[in-house]
Amino acid sequence: MNQGWTAVATWHWVANDENCGICRMAFDGCCPDCKLPGDDCPLVWGECSHCFHIHCIVKWLNSQQVHQLCPMCRQDWKFKE
Amino acid sequence: MAANTEALNKAWKTIVDFLSPGGRPILEVSFPEIQFQSAVDILVQNGIVNIIEDWFFENVQRDIRQRVAPNFWNYYTSTACQGASEWSDNLLKAVQFLHQVSEEYKPSLQRLESISSGTHPKNSLQTFCGVQKLSDVLITLFKAIIFAQVPNGYQEGLDHFYSEAFKVFNDTNSDNKGGGNEEVERQCDGCGENTEVCRCAQIMDRFHTVNRLLDEVGILEEVSGTSATALVHEKIQQHVEAQCKGRFETSFLESLENWLDTKVLGWLNLIYTGNRTHIGADCISSFRGRLQHFLYKTYAQVQINEFFKIIIDFPESAPAVQDLKACLEKTDMRAQLISTLRSSIETRLLHPGVNTSDILTAYISAIRALRVLDPAGVILELVCDPVRKYLRCRDDTVRCIVSSLTDDGSSELLDELIKGQPLVLDESGHSDDEDEDWEKWNPDPVDADPATASKSRRASDIISMLVNIYGSKELFVNEYRTLLADRILTNFNYEIGREIRYLEHLKLRFGESQLHYCEVMLKDVADSKRINARIKEEKAQRNEQDVVEVNSMILSAQFWPAFREEKITLPEEMQKLLEAYTKKFEALKGNRTLQWKSHLGLMNIDIELKDRTINFKVSPVHAAIIMQFQEKNKWTVEELSKTLQMPATALRRKIAYWQSQGLLKEESNDTFVLVEDHRGHTHDYLMTEDDETESAMASTQAQKEEEYQIYWSYIVGMLTNLESLPIERIHSMLRMFTMQGASTMECTIQELKQFLDRKVKEQQLMYSGGVYRLPK
Known part of the structure; x- marks a missing residue:
């Protein structure tokens, strides 16, 4: 009976929080330096299971001289593969 | 001494005989000048020569008062109810009489002139009248005494006399004397009589005679001035009205001036020049300036009264605008233009009966037209202020502007948009610009508002003006x-x-x-x-x-x-399709998933009925409903609403669409059946508002509501900490915390008050003594 269907959806990151712990912007939005969400401003997860905008966490890690810690739980930051 | 008195008496008698005007024959004509001269000499010897003049004019005054004036006016009043034509004849007679009197005085005046050369006592009538020649004193006396008492109907008669002549003149001088028409036309355009008894020539003849005689007497200007001026003004008015009213596509100034020069001035020349003695040609040329001014003023008046239409017709009416611009430069009618236009805009545009889009269209062409008229933009600012105010209070203004900006249809605004300059908003202050060409600088007109910079008026384009209705880009x-x-x-x-x-x-x-x-x-x-x-x-x-x-x-x-939310659970087969799609998306984009807005979207479906197949493009909700009828033919609203998990009212609205398409039928109350067979059925066609046009977006109202929810959490926080607050504090604190981002809306104190009052009504808040607090 049906022929074609154009459906509407919104996409979301599968994350355990709504906002990025660093920039406090929504994950589904983008970090303050970006214009476009999604592919252009992706999320990354650490082994501690916290996640951030990639640009945010990279900036944070670059600013840490000695230890690279997760800003949320202070464990060593390792990117989750 | 006695002899002296006798000689004096005799001499006086001679002088009286000589100088008495009219009526009395002059005695002893054999050597009159010598006799007169010797009589004058005697008076000179006695040092009383200056009484001659006084006596003479005394006499003349009495004569005019007692004889001339009554006789003169008698011509007008003697026959009781006269036709216009007889009146004109009487005028001619009266003027002839006056001319005759004037001629009678002439010899005496000449004599008087010869004896009194050079000596002007300070208290003489001549000095009193402020004229150079003794003959002018006579003219002054004529004017003063005769026209001191004007009978009823004189001015009207005179007006008629002149306008009749003007008509004849206009007719004989007009160029469009079509030869073919003459046979058909039984009436002469000039005098309004049958062509056979045309009196044009007669009228003109009489007209010339009257003017000549009046001029010779010296009172042409006095008699004809008012009538001629009034007539000319009236004619100008008529001509301008007839020519220009309601016609905006052509420029009239040139042809009007031409008309003024040929017709009106030609006519005035006819009266006042030729070999006139008392009025020079320079008088006419100075009069021309005044008439031109009057012409401009009349024309401007006509156009100003029609200016609203001109605006609506713009740019077709551009010539009229240009004309008016030229007129405004020469006359002082800006204020009138502004007030007239304002009031006509208010009565014709700014009332509830006019569509917002029409107001906007008019506003846009007003901007265009007025910019041509007044590049400084002051008139525009003054006139369109009420329009802006009015548009501000209409709900759909922004929507209209934006949609006309992006519509294919109206290319005007799109062109403006493509011109693309950055917006000039009111709030941006301008410093004095150095780059402006100082030689072309002009001060703002006097009616400009000194508070706004002239640059901002000049530079702003149409889109900025539209945006400026609200003054905010957001x-x-x-x-x-x-x-x-x-x-x-x-x-x-x-x-x-x-x-x-x-x-x-x-x-x-x-x-x-x-x-x-x-x-x-x-x-x-x-x-x-x-x-x-x-x-x-x-x-x-x-x-x-x-x-x-x-x-x-x-x-x-x-x-x-924000999207418009609608609750529905789609049938399983539809859900599965979406789930399958989600899986594929998740595979494609790591760590991301989809949340379906199941009520939005578009389905292209074929519905196979017994006798035909129909194609529909409907929303998924509609599709879901009709799909239910695949399983069984009859559903109650309650059942449907349970299966689809959507509220019954919304469901009914959607069903109405299918009813209007003739696919569903309300068999009994709340029970619908599928109409398989098309033939022989009368559908309960319902006129439903087209559901398809319903916006996918949440209404502004709903959006606002949502934003207020954010505020509410802040307000609760505030009041928990600070116990009670007046509204101003709440507003300022809200501004501090929440209204910073670009996306948050601006909220005025009034709006906030409405919101808080509602909360008070809902008993979530207490208001007493000017402060709000949370209920305990």
Whole structure:
């Protein structure tokens, strides 16, 4: 009976929080330096299971001289593969 | 001594005989001049020569008062009710009489002139009248005494006399004497009589005679001045009205001036020049200036009264605007233009009966027309102020502006948009510009508002003016965003080249940051298209075939305006399709998932009935409803609403669509059946408002409500900590905390008060003594 269907959806990151712990912007939005969400401003997860905008966490890690810690739980930051 | 007195008496008698005007014959004509001269000499010897003049004019005055004036006026009043023609004849007779009197005085005056040369006693009548020659004293006396008492109807008669002559003159001098018409035309245009008894020549003849005689007496200007001027003014008015009223596509100034020069001045020349003694040609030429001014003024008046129409017709009416501009430079009618235009705009435009889009169209052409008229923009500012105020209080103004900006139909605004200058908003202050050409600088007109910079008036273009109705870009950008979202979600067209082009234009105007959200929205559409293609490709590789081809529009929720929410649970087979799509999306984009807005979207379905197949393009909700009728033919609203998990009222609205299509029928109350057989059925066609046009976006009202919820949490926090607060404090604190971002709306104290009052009514808040507190 049906022929074609154009459906509407919104996409979301599968994350355990709504906002990025660093920039406090929504994950589904983008970090303050970006214009476009999604592919252009992706999320990354650490082994501690916290996640951030990639640009945010990279900036944070670059600013840490000695230890690279997760800003949320202070464990060593390792990117989750 | 006695002899001396006798000689004096005799001499006096001689002088009296000589100088007595009219009537009495002059004695002893054999050597009159010598006799007169010797009589004068005697008076000179006695040092009383100056009494001659006094005596003479005393006499003349009495004569005029007692004889001339009554006789003169007698011509007008003698016959009781006269026709115009007889009146003119009487005028001629009266003037002839006056001329005769004047001629009678002439010899005496000449004599008097010869004896009194050079000596002007200070108290003489001549000095009193302020004239050079003794003959002018006589003219003054004529004017003073005769025209001191004007009988009724004199002025009207005179007016008629002149206008009749003007008509004849105008007719004989007009160029369009079509030869073919003459036979048909039984009436002479000039005198209004039958052509056979045309009196044109007679009228003109009499007219010339009267003028000549009056001039010789020296009172032509006195008699004809008022009439001629009034007549000329009237004619100018008539001519301008007849020629120019309601015709805006051509410029009239030149032809009007031409007409003035040939017809009106020609006519005046006819009266006042020729070999006139008392009035020079320079008088006419100075009069020309005044008449020209009058012409401009009349023309301007006509155009000002019609200016509203001119504005509506712009740019077709551009010549009229140019004309008016020229007129305004020469006459002082700006204030009148402004007040007339304002009031006609108010009565014709600014009332509830006019569509907002029509007001906007008129506003736009007013901007255009007035900019031509007054490049400084002051008139525009003054006139359009009420329009702006009015538009501000209409709800759909922004929507109208934005939609006309982006519509295909109205290219005007689009052209403006493409011109693309950055917006000039009111708030941006301007310093004095150095780059402006100082030689071309002009001060602002006197009626300009000194508070606003002239530069901002001049530079602002139409789009800025429209945006300035509200003075905020945000409102416009938000409205544009909603419209854009609506367009995308009703058309589901993946080709967005055009939209992108618009967006680029708008970005030039409103700045990049304002339109960032819209950019993301368009990118969503492009991305969705790509994802759809990828998924389709994959399917093709795996040779999968679906019953329904699902495409999706995947949106970045953060950047879209709030969606209209609607509760529905789609039938399982539909759900499965969506789930399958979600799986594929998740495989494609790591860590991301989809949340379906099941009520939005567009389904292209074929409905196979017993006797035919019908194609529909409907929303998924509609499709879900009709699908239920596949299983069984009869559903009650209650059952349906349970299966689809949607509220009964919403469901009924949707069913109404199918009813109107003749597919469903309300068999009994709340029970619907599928109409399989088309023939022989009368459908209960319902006139339903087209559900399809319902916006996919939440209404502004709903959006606002949502924003207030954010405020409410802040307000509760405030009041918990500080116990009680007046509204001003609440507002300022809210501004501090929440109203900073670009996307948050501005909230006025009034709006806040309304919101708080509602909360008081809902008993979530208490208000007493000017402060708000939370109930305990």
